[in-house]
Every structure is written in C-alpha cells, then in structure tokens.
Amino acid sequence: MRELGTGIGWRPEIADAVEGLAGVDWVEVVAENICAGHLPDSLLRLRERGVTVVPHGVSLGLGGADRPDEGRLAELAAKATALGAPLVTEHIAFxxxxxxxxxxxxxxxxxLLPVPRTWDALDVLCENVRIAQEALPVPLALENIAALFTWPGEELSEGRFLAELVERTGVxxxxxVANLHTNHVNRGEDPAKALAELPVEAIAYVHVAGGVERDGVWHDSHAHPVPPAVLDILSDLASRATLPGVLLERDDDFPxxxxxxxxxxxxxxxxxGAAIRPTGAEAGPVAAPAPAPRPEAGPVGAPxxxxxxxxxxxxVGIAQAALLSALVAGTPAPEGFDRARLRVQxxxxxxxxAGVVARVAPELPEILGGGYRPAFLAYAASRPMRGGYRRDALDFAEHLLIAGRPEDPVARRRLTTWWQERAGARPPGRTGRLVRAARAALVGRRAA
Incomplete structure (x- = not known):
C-alpha cells in the first residue's frame, strides 16, 4: 500500500492556503470539479513540488441498481491519468x-444516499465495482458514507458489509471516521464494532472532518472543526493498523x-499517539460477529x-427509486422507514x-436577493433535479419566468436575459407555458 502521509482536501476557495501549508504530503480533489485537459494552476504547482493528487469522485453511484455509466468512468480514468494519481476514490452510495x-x-x-446492507444490494455493488475496476487505470478505493436514516430489513452490519465487499472484489x-461518528449518533451504530470487523489491511487512507449536531441529528457538514469524538475514532483506528494516509476534509465556511x-x-x-494494538489474547479487541448467512441455499461461486x-x-432498483421519489418528489415514504428521519433528509x-445552485449560478441569488432561498425551496419541493446542478439552475429560472416572477420588472428582465444566454432559447409564451405545465403535472402523477 503506497504511503501518502498527511493531506488536505484541495478546494478552489483555499487553494492559496493549501499551497502555503507546511507538511502537506498530498491533496485530494473532487473529480467532478476539474477537467482532465485543463487542470487548475494550483494543482499543477503542487504536482511540480511532488505533492500527490488523488481524484475523489462523487457521481458514479456504484451502489445504484444500474451498471456504472461508461462515460463517467472514462472521465474519471482520464482525470486520474492527467493527475498522475496512484489511485482514485468513490463512495459506497447511490x-x-x-x-x-x-x-x-x-x-x-x-x-450520496446509503445502500441497503442486504445480500442483493451487495451483489449489485460488487458487480458494479468490478466493472469500474476494469475501466480505471489505477486501483479504486471506496468510502463508507454518513447517513441520516436506516433501511428496514438490513442483513449485515456496516463492518461485515465492507469486509464482504473487499473479499469479493479486492477493492x-x-x-x-467522521462518517462512523455520524452513523453512531444518527443510527446508533458502534464505531468500535465497525472497526473491529474491517479488513484493515485494505485501507488506502482515512478521511477526517467536522460536523454539527442539531435537534439530536448529526450533520456531516464538512464546515465545522473536527470534534474530539471524531479524533477518538481516528485514534482507535490508528491503534489497530498503520494508516497509509490521513486527510482533512473541509467543503464550506473555510477558516x-x-x-x-x-x-x-x-x-x-x-x-x-495511537500505538499499534498488540496482537493475540493480550490485545483484547472487540470481537467480530460471525458472518450472516446468505438466504440462498448452496454455494454462490468463487469470490x-x-x-x-x-x-x-x-x-434493488425499485426499492431505491421508491425511496428517492419520497425524498425528492414528494411521494409517500416506503414502508418500514423512519418518516421523521426521511423528512430531515x-x-x-x-x-x-439551494446552496450548490447558488454557487454554480451566483447570479440567481444576486438577482432574486433575499427571495432566492424560499423561492428555490418551494420549487424543489415538487420538482426533482433532472440533470445536475447547472441544469437545475436553468430549470429553476424557467419555472420562475413561467410563473411571471419575480414581480419586480427589472429583476424579471435580468433573469430573462440570464436564462436566454444559457438556455439559448426564448422564454415560452402562453401556449408553451400551458404545455410545460401539463407535462410537469403528468410527470408528477407518474412519480406518484
């Protein structure tokens, strides 16, 4: 396993600070935020200094029911090659x-939404991981995610799920460790148990981040200082294995x-400060439970x-679609879920x-002022995102224009100009508005 050392998540907002920090051995960059043919100057300077750069993907959805998108895989592979990265990373999520x-x-x-820890979902994930491994020029590492809710009927603990994944795919x-803390607060899961079940020899590196607790729910914000509880889990993990790399994540409210x-x-x-725990009986590790048996009878073939x-x-797809529809399209929550937690999600x-659209299209909150956030949240309540955040910004602006908003004529003209310059079309007239409204209603009935 390649030694990475201590790193930090590279973000454009703190690029200068990252370059000036002493003792940074490597950085991680969100893969979707860069282009293989036009890397940011800051990353190029870091590479020239010998700082390793690892692309960290967020959009593959390897835990989803569909096979990985070939185009997304090709883009991630190109970015890994352009950066000279020793590996790429993604998430166990849909x-x-x-x-x-x-x-x-x-x-x-x-x-990133959690996959159910079931044998079916594990089978799908493993095949998707093998597809991704074949398409990527460097090894793949996958991250455990934070979650606000639990799937009903789960068959494996997080540690056993990860161990099975590694055994079958070699990923x-x-x-x-911040996500382990989040799942401890939100789902009652014991971080020590998860660590005891992990195949620690498969660890490529570790993430550390901060969050905040509101009304008994821990939000993995990446916008707050790292709390002592997260450092305690890091210490526990470091006492069990030598960690090839540890990285600090910060995505907002940069200090x-x-x-x-x-x-x-x-x-x-x-x-x-975390000495490697002795092996054998004197170590006293948390005992890992026996693997849960598969529901099918008979062998399933070689790993x-x-x-x-x-x-x-x-x-798996039907279950995930029903959950996602409840979360973003206003349909009823599937049976067995904690409805209060789904409302929080x-x-x-x-x-x-609302926050990401404001970042990718800063003109919208500028044009709409204090009305931006409530208007966007009202729009999002019944209109799922259909093509990424830039598409979402255009759809939101079109929605406002169709409704004759904003009421201020100067702001409406500015919004119209903004939309036209990016959509390459004229705002729809009365007939077009009626057609679009009918289409939106039909989609809503189908989602229900």
Whole structure:
C-alpha cells in the first residue's frame, strides 16, 4: 500500500492556503470539479513540488441498481491519468434512481444516499465495482458514507458489509471516521464494532472532518472543526493498523490557514499517539460477529465471479427509486422507514440543492436577493433535479419566468436575459407555458 502521509482536501476557495501549508504530503480533489485537459494552476504547482493528487469522485453511484455509466468512468480514468494519481476514490452510495430498469421517472439525488446492507444490494455493488475496476487505470478505493436514516430489513452490519465487499472484489477502502461518528449518533451504530470487523489491511487512507449536531441529528457538514469524538475514532483506528494516509476534509465556511494548520497538527498528533494494538489474547479487541448467512441455499461461486441476475438489479432498483421519489418528489415514504428521519433528509437535500445552485449560478441569488432561498425551496419541493446542478439552475429560472416572477420588472428582465444566454432559447409564451405545465403535472402523477 503506497504511503501518502498527511493531506488536505484541495478546494478552489483555499487553494492559496493549501499551497502555503507546511507538511502537506498530498491533496485530494473532487473529480467532478476539474477537467482532465485543463487542470487548475494550483494543482499543477503542487504536482511540480511532488505533492500527490488523488481524484475523489462523487457521481458514479456504484451502489445504484444500474451498471456504472461508461462515460463517467472514462472521465474519471482520464482525470486520474492527467493527475498522475496512484489511485482514485468513490463512495459506497447511490445518487440516482428510476429510469428504464424500473419503468419509472429518472431521478437525481444530488447527494450520496446509503445502500441497503442486504445480500442483493451487495451483489449489485460488487458487480458494479468490478466493472469500474476494469475501466480505471489505477486501483479504486471506496468510502463508507454518513447517513441520516436506516433501511428496514438490513442483513449485515456496516463492518461485515465492507469486509464482504473487499473479499469479493479486492477493492481498497477509504474509511471516513467522521462518517462512523455520524452513523453512531444518527443510527446508533458502534464505531468500535465497525472497526473491529474491517479488513484493515485494505485501507488506502482515512478521511477526517467536522460536523454539527442539531435537534439530536448529526450533520456531516464538512464546515465545522473536527470534534474530539471524531479524533477518538481516528485514534482507535490508528491503534489497530498503520494508516497509509490521513486527510482533512473541509467543503464550506473555510477558516483561516492557521486554523487549518492546527487541525492538521491535531490529526498528526492523534495518529502518532495511537500505538499499534498488540496482537493475540493480550490485545483484547472487540470481537467480530460471525458472518450472516446468505438466504440462498448452496454455494454462490468463487469470490468475484458471481453474476448478478437481472431480477436482483430490478428489486434493488425499485426499492431505491421508491425511496428517492419520497425524498425528492414528494411521494409517500416506503414502508418500514423512519418518516421523521426521511423528512430531515428531504430538507437537507433541498437545502444542499439551494446552496450548490447558488454557487454554480451566483447570479440567481444576486438577482432574486433575499427571495432566492424560499423561492428555490418551494420549487424543489415538487420538482426533482433532472440533470445536475447547472441544469437545475436553468430549470429553476424557467419555472420562475413561467410563473411571471419575480414581480419586480427589472429583476424579471435580468433573469430573462440570464436564462436566454444559457438556455439559448426564448422564454415560452402562453401556449408553451400551458404545455410545460401539463407535462410537469403528468410527470408528477407518474412519480406518484
């Protein structure tokens, strides 16, 4: 396993600070935020200094029911090559649902959602991982994600799910200790148990990040300082294995460079202070439970060779589409879910959409002023994202124009000009508005 050392997530907002931080051995960049043929100058300078750069994907959705998109895989492969990266990373999550597999409207979450820890979902994930491994020029590592809710009827713990995944595919792991803390608060899962079940030899590196608790729910915000509880889990993990790399994530509300340096120093001190736990009886590790038996009788074939039946993908797809529709399209929550937690997730998804759209299209909050956020949240309540955040910004602007908003004529003209310049079309007239409204109503009935 390649030694990475101590790193930090590279973001454009803190590019200068990252370049000036002492002791940064490597950085991680969100893959979707860069182009292979036009890398940011800051990343090029870091590479020239010998700093390793790892692309971190967020949109493959390897835990989804569909097979990975070939175009997305090709783009990720090109970015890994352009950066000279030793590996690429992604998430154990699904980010979209519906479509031809389930004969239902295609939906985008705009967020990483947890897969059910079932044998069916594991089978689908493993086949998707093998497809991705074949398409990528470097090894793949997958990250455990944070979640606000639990799927009903789960058959494996998080640790056993990850261990089975590694055994079948040989994939490496990116362990996010902040996400283990999040799942401890939100789902009552014991981080020590998860760590005891992990195949620690498969760890490629570790994420550390901050969050905030509101009304008994922990939000993995990446916009707050790393709390002591997360450092405690990092210490526990570092006592069980030598960690090839540890990275600090920060995605919003960026502090001054000296605060980032202090957090990096705390991470280094935590790892150094955690002695490797002795092996054998004197170690006293948390005992890992026996693997849960598969519901099917008989062998399933050698690890990594079991083909996924189309019916399995469809079952997983139907369950994921129903959940996603409840979260982003206002349909009823599927049976067995904590409805209060799903409402929290729905609000979080809408708030994230509003925030990201404001970043990718800053002209919208400028034109709409204080009315931007309530208008966007009202729009998002019944209109799922259908093609990424830039498409979402255009759809939101079109929605406002069709409704004759904003009421201020100067602001409406500015919004019309903004929309025309990017959509390459005229705002629809009365007939077009009626057609679009009818189409939107039909889509809503189908989603229901």
């Amino acid at each position: 980010v979209r649902g519906g479509g031809p597999l389930t004969a239902s409207p295609a939906l985008e979450a705009g967020h 490496r792991l990116l362990i996010d 001054p460079a000296e605060e980032l340096a202090a957090e990096l120093a705390a991470i280094r001190a935590t790892v150094r 990594g060779t079991r083909a996924v039946d189309a019916g399995v993908r469809q079952r 729905t609000r979080a998804l809408a708030a994230k959409r």
